[in-house]
Amino acid sequence: MAGDNPAIRLAGVTKTFGTVTAVDDLDLDIIEGEFFSMLGPSGSGKTTVLRLIAGFEHPTAGTISLLGKDVTDRAPFDRDVNTVFQDYALFPHMSVIENVAYGLRVRGVGRAERRAAAERMLETVQLGGFGARRPAQLSGGQRQRVALARAIAVQPKVLLLDEPLGALDLKLREQMQVELKQLQRDIGITFIFVTHDQEEALTLSDRVAVFNNGRVEQLGTPADLYERPASRFVAAFVGTSNIFGPEASAALFKRSGVYSLRPEKIVIAEAGRSLDADRTVEGTLVEAIYLGSATRLIVDLDGGTRLTVLEQNDAHRLDDERGSRVSVGWHEKDVVSLRNGTEPAAPAQRAVTSKQP
16 A cells, blocks of 8 residues: 555544435545455445545535545535446447546547547556447446546546446456456555445455444454454355354353354364364254355254354365264364444444554
């Protein structure tokens, strides 16, 4: 990342629509030069925050700053940010190079200068030589790259991306994820990315804010969120997790409270075989689901708790026969304590005003 200065600062930002609070007293810093993602289900507030930063919505309370300057009351065209939408919003009657140069034309840049800049941008997104085509002559991934080139041609301080890969098929989306991250590293612009796809957020981001009910449940690096979820909501939403209530936690871990254990952290073998684990219990295999690189195993423990286990398909192991008796085990360090998810996030989790270590 470029440094510790916030590109965007939201201070006490609230946004209500009638009786609905979409964003609830949010404090948030987004560091200059980072790839920052806002992740959450529909209605969690992430898209509203993006629209507030862009200037498409005005906060009910609070302030928004861009590189230290208050832009709360500025119109969208008077903020040094640009937005890429899911539908790309390309002009169908214009050529590719005209689309890319459009923002420069609006800003009064001369014809020769804006054409040269547009050609450089097309080279940056690996579309050199495509300038004469119309958007309808391009694939989905190519149109997405044109939209990116148009957005960065005006050299904004911050680029806002509103689920820009959502309309692409899986293979193309994975390819564009790699290209998008590389582009951000190359040009060094702060990217703020909105998505409901947790795998996409983990793949792309330097940091991720997980939104729930207008607040940030947790903010951290992808590894922080996955390995150390702070609440029941984050553990369930980011990846797959076994979540244990107080009764099951007392029986399995000899601890009070609510805990999570990721499926890939659990080891499994035929009943009676030794395992490399701090704690081992027995149960019955009730389902085995082949996923290609891994197998998802569902185990009912003798105490009544159901576990999901994820095992890589890299070695011969027990026969995946329903009804088989199995042993499962885990290391104590992989058991993570959670808030129960019903109380509001603690201030340290929802009000972030400095770069996280």
